[in-house]
Amino acid sequence: MKFSDKVVYQIYPKSFCDSNGDGLGDIRGIIGKLDYIASLGVDYIWSTPFFVSPMNDNGYDVANYREIDPRFGTMADVEELIAEADKRGLGLMFDMVFNHTSTQHEWFQRALNGEQKYLDYYIFRDGTPDKPPTNWVSKFGGNAWEFVPHLGKWYLHLFDVSQADLNWENPEVREELKAVLRFWKDKGVKGFRFDVVNLISKPAEFVDDTQGDGRRFYTDGRHVHEFLKELVRDSGIDDMITVGEMSSTSLENCIRYSNPDEHELSMVFNFHHLKVDYKDGDKWSLMPADISALKKLFETWQVGMSKHGGWNAVFWCNHDQPRIVSRLGDDEHFHNESAKMLAAAIHLMRGTPYIYQGEELGMTNAKYTSIAQYRDVESLNYFKILRDAGKSEADALKILGERSRDNGRTPMQWSAEKFAGFSSVEPWISSPDNFTRFNVDTEERDENSVLNFYRQLVRLRKSKKIISDGAIDFIERDNLDVLAYRRTLDAETLIVLCNLRGVESSLTEKSLAEYCAQGYKKILGNFDGLNENLRPFEVVVLEK
Numbered sequence: 001m002k003f004s005d006k007v008v009y010q011i012y013p014k015s016f017c018d019s020n021g022d023g024l025g026d027i028r029g030i031i032g033k034l035d036y037i038a039s040l041g042v043d044y045i046w047s048t049p050f051f052v053s054p055m056n057d058n059g060y061d062v063a064n065y066r067e068i069d070p071r072f073g074t075m076a077d078v079e080e081l082i083a084e085a086d087k088r089g090l091g092l093m094f095d096m097v098f099n100h101t102s103t104q105h106e107w108f109q110r111a112l113n114g115e116q117k118y119l120d121y122y123i124f125r126d127g128t129p130d131k132p133p134t135n136w137v138s139k140f141g142g143n144a145w146e147f148v149p150h151l152g153k154w155y156l157h158l159f160d161v162s163q164a165d166l167n168w169e170n171p172e173v174r175e176e177l178k179a180v181l182r183f184w185k186d187k188g189v190k191g192f193r194f195d196v197v198n199l200i201s202k203p204a205e206f207v208d209d210t211q212g213d214g215r216r217f218y219t220d221g222r223h224v225h226e227f228l229k230e231l232v233r234d235s236g237i238d239d240m241i242t243v244g245e246m247s248s249t250s251l252e253n254c255i256r257y258s259n260p261d262e263h264e265l266s267m268v269f270n271f272h273h274l275k276v277d278y279k280d281g282d283k284w285s286l287m288p289a290d291i292s293a294l295k296k297l298f299e300t301w302q303v304g305m306s307k308h309g310g311w312n313a314v315f316w317c318n319h320d321q322p323r324i325v326s327r328l329g330d331d332e333h334f335h336n337e338s339a340k341m342l343a344a345a346i347h348l349m350r351g352t353p354y355i356y357q358g359e360e361l362g363m364t365n366a367k368y369t370s371i372a373q374y375r376d377v378e379s380l381n382y383f384k385i386l387r388d389a390g391k392s393e394a395d396a397l398k399i400l401g402e403r404s405r406d407n408g409r410t411p412m413q414w415s416a417e418k419f420a421g422f423s424s425v426e427p428w429i430s431s432p433d434n435f436t437r438f439n440v441d442t443e444e445r446d447e448n449s450v451l452n453f454y455r456q457l458v459r460l461r462k463s464k465k466i467i468s469d470g471a472i473d474f475i476e477r478d479n480l481d482v483l484a485y486r487r488t489l490d491a492e493t494l495i496v497l498c499n500l501r502g503v504e505s506s507l508t509e510k511s512l513a514e515y516c517a518q519g520y521k522k523i524l525g526n527f528d529g530l531n532e533n534l535r536p537f538e539v540v541v542l543e544k
């Protein structure tokens with residue numbers, strides 16, 4: 001697979017590095033940290049959007065796809081970023097939010113003026129204010145339609161009311177989006193991440209969903225594969241690294257999205273493994289992670305994709321997810337052990353690994369105690385929804401504390417200095433107190449840090465073809481504590497054993513002593529030596 005030996009580093013610019021002292025991260029801040037990123041050994045940088053935007057959803061509400069929001073910098077800064085990254089062997093991947101635009105986008109504004117051409121760019125339906133066209137629910141809460149009184153029409157917004165869904169059935173819309181891709185390709189961008197791209201194809205008829213929130217009508221929709229093929233072909237990006245964010249998708253569709261023979265995308269993100277702690281599938285109901293479900297999902301996706309030529313982006317964290325060390329690890333008692341074990345679990349699987357800024361430091365959840373500390377539109381909406389549903393303030397805060405996207409958006413922790421070295425002034429969003437321990441400065445100086453473990457994992461991928469290209473199968477399948485898999489390539493075997501529990505766990509199929517007796521050697525772990533059992537959150541990687 002083309003990108004199997006590559007590693008991607010994700011940046012959320014608003015929280016990465018503030019170069020001009022306004023409390024917000026910016027492009028020049030990224031330029032100043034390129035040497036650090038290169039030192040991780042990664043190949044690509046995916047940056048979330050910095051295009052002109054009212055920032056209701058931190059840039060995922062794009063008002064102009066070809067201009068840089070002044071809060072982040074200028075076009076000259078972006079050109080310098082691309083060139084400077086290139087000098088260090090780093091390719092930039094830009095984030096294309098093509099399912100919707102901001103309602104501030106010129107196209108939507110002209111639609112509001114009643115221009116038919118632009119009304120056809122979006123999904124408008126005639127109606128009366130008392131009855132939305134369907135009962136579909138927005139991903140950020142509430143009905144997914146908004147009424148525009150002076151037009152007498154509703155428009156569809158699967159996300160915030162300020163994010164209007166584009167009408168991909170209209171060929172003119174598709175041409176506009178291809179032109180955006182060509183524009184950035186010409187500027188030297190090396191790849192693209194496509195936001196919620198499996199939601200672009202809507203049904204022919206808009207009807208109520210009597211069984212759910214509407215997603216079954218537009219997820220992996222009727223023309224999505226055609227639209228992707230056309231987009232990739234006509235914008236000339238088939239050779240570039242591309243990744244699609246796939247919301248509530250299926251294995252079958254992801255095989256098609258990512259199998260090279262289909263000429264759609266190079267890889268896909270799916271999120272099923274990050275819902276194993278959603279009670280009844282509801283993000284806002286807490287439950288301890290179901291480890292057995294997690295193991296089954298990894299097996300289904302890893303083996304299923306590989307059988308049919310699909311390719312996964314493998315990841316735990318991004319700007320929409322809580323921090324993994326707080327979620328599946330133990331950030332108080334086994335911080336380093338669990339952060340390292342979780343890193344190895346992902347990086348040694350079959351797929352292209354993504355590291356989200358700060359994950360390589362073991363950054364934790366935000367640990368906020370008041371609603372005033374939150375910034376995210378989804379979190380603020382749901383706080384209100386939870387309170388209206390009768391939850392106490394304390395309970396609602398507990399839920400946000402575990403589930404809010406702001407957990408992943410706190411400032412990158414560069415040092416133990418004030419504001420974590422992110423900015424010289426109070427940042428737009430605050431840091432957890434533990435930044436004094438988990439930061440680049442401190443971890444650079446400790447050879448056993450989480451940071452240096454990530455570097456080791458990236459190096460290992462570069463030096464061992466079995467990691468990038470080997471086959472995968474799962475072992476210890478009935479073990480409720482240990483996630484374990486085997487990679488094979490020619491005569492080589494690699495065994496990865498991850499104790500997902502904060503207590504000692506035993507192997508059920510073969511003991512560590514038996515592996516050693518068979519000639520396996522430990523090549524990586526987060527504890528010294530080998531024990532009879534796996535220690536809490538221990539990972540052991542064996543090779544033969």
Ligand code: GLC
Binds near residue numbers: 195
């Ligand atoms: C994706 C982005 C998320 C954004 C949403 C709507 O899920 O990752 O941050 O809010 O799409 O664009």
